[in-house]
Amino acid sequence: MAKQxxxxxxxxxDTLKDIYYAEKQILRALPKMAKAAQAEELRxxxxxxxxxxxxxxxxxxxxxxxxxKPARGKTCDAINGIIAEGTEIGEDFKDTEALDPxxxxxxxxxxxxxxxxxxxxxxxxxxxGLTKVVPLLEATLQEEKKTDDLLSKLAQSVNKKAAA
Amino acid sequence: MAKQxxxxxxxxxDTLKDIYYAEKQILRALPKMAKAAQAEELRxxxxxxxxxxxxxxxxxxxxxxxxxKPARGKTCDAINGIIAEGTEIGEDFKDTEALDPxxxxxxxxxxxxxxxxxxxxxxxxxxxGLTKVVPLLEATLQEEKKTDDLLSKLAQSVNKKAAA
Numbered sequence: 672m673a674k675q676x677x678x679x680x681x682x683x684x685d686t687l688k689d690i691y692y693a694e695k696q697i698l699r700a701l702p703k704m705a706k707a708a709q710a711e712e713l714r715x716x717x718x719x720x721x722x723x724x725x726x727x728x729x730x731x732x733x734x735x736x737x738x739x740k741p742a743r744g745k746t747c748d749a750i751n752g753i754i755a756e757g758t759e760i761g762e763d764f765k766d767t768e769a770l771d772p773x774x775x776x777x778x779x780x781x782x783x784x785x786x787x788x789x790x791x792x793x794x795x796x797x798x799x800g801l802t803k804v805v806p807l808l809e810a811t812l813q814e815e816k817k818t819d820d821l822l823s824k825l826a827q828s829v830n831k832k833a834a835a
Numbered sequence: 836m837a838k839q840x841x842x843x844x845x846x847x848x849d850t851l852k853d854i855y856y857a858e859k860q861i862l863r864a865l866p867k868m869a870k871a872a873q874a875e876e877l878r879x880x881x882x883x884x885x886x887x888x889x890x891x892x893x894x895x896x897x898x899x900x901x902x903x904k905p906a907r908g909k910t911c912d913a914i915n916g917i918i919a920e921g922t923e924i925g926e927d928f929k930d931t932e933a934l935d936p937x938x939x940x941x942x943x944x945x946x947x948x949x950x951x952x953x954x955x956x957x958x959x960x961x962x963x964g965l966t967k968v969v970p971l972l973e974a975t976l977q978e979e980k981k982t983d984d985l986l987s988k989l990a991q992s993v994n995k996k997a998a999a
Contacts, residue, residue, distance in 0.1 A: 776952075
């Protein structure tokens with residue numbers, strides 16, 4: 672393996688550990704967000720997304736297996752920061768009409784972080800010739816984008832109530 | 836103003852302070868990223884985006900004025916985490932062919948954070964009837980999306996070199 676390729680594969684593995692950690696933190700955060708949510712449709716969306724996130728973790732397990740590396744997480748300051756902001760909003764706006772809009776905003780920040788990471792990882796997997804890995808990352812990327820679209824739609828209806 | 840509307844306007848102001856802080860941190864990070872970048876096209880992209888970011892801060896100043904509130908930042912753990920990860924990559928992959936791909940990935944994580952925040956703020960501004968604010972947020976949102984697209988294209992060419 673050329674030096675350059677080795678560098679990129681190290682970065683690929685590092686970033687894989689980053690999103691693996693992030694997905695596990697999201698798995699822990701979603702039930703709390705569902706519990707906090709006021710609107711039933713939002714609560715359901717968070718619970719459904721938790722199921723989906725479980726599937727994303729399993730796909731990452733497959734990716735680690737395909738590149739023959741141990742499945743490990745690496746502390747991701749970015750997702751910790753995003754989740755911490757969501758938790759703060761949950762506390763500051765508890766029992767107010769702005770709670771659901773705030774939770775939705777936090778969830779969309781999470782989705783966008785994931786969209787950027789999976790997009791990057793998919794590009795790198797292609798460049799590294801990891802042909803079996805690409806469709807796994809692509810599948811999750813599409814699901815994250817769909818979830819973000821769904822949350823955008825919910826933001827229109829849930830927030831309308833808040834501003835009414 | 837109805838209680839609900841007040842809640843959402845408080846959340847709107849809070850989130851405005853969050854992105855104001857984030858933009859200022861990005862202003863400080865971009866010259867460092869430009870200095871670290873190996874490919875000239877990437878260095879130029881970071882420097883051009885710095886100019887653009889200055890414009891985003893000015894638009895936010897206008898928004899604060901329109902809602903008659905002081906322009907203030909509020910520590911944003913999310914952007915600090917994203918920038919910290921980028922800095923770490925810059926150090927870990929210094930002098931390797933994976934440096935530029937790593938910097939690009941960090942920059943795209945920044946863009947996606949901003950896309951999610953400006954999207955949310957624009958929706959809320961509309962719901963709060965802040966008709967003069969909406970186009971300001973929309974203008975920045977479109978610029979962030981365009982920058983993300985440009986970075987995606989650069990990721991294809993810059994990374995190709997890294998994996999070659």
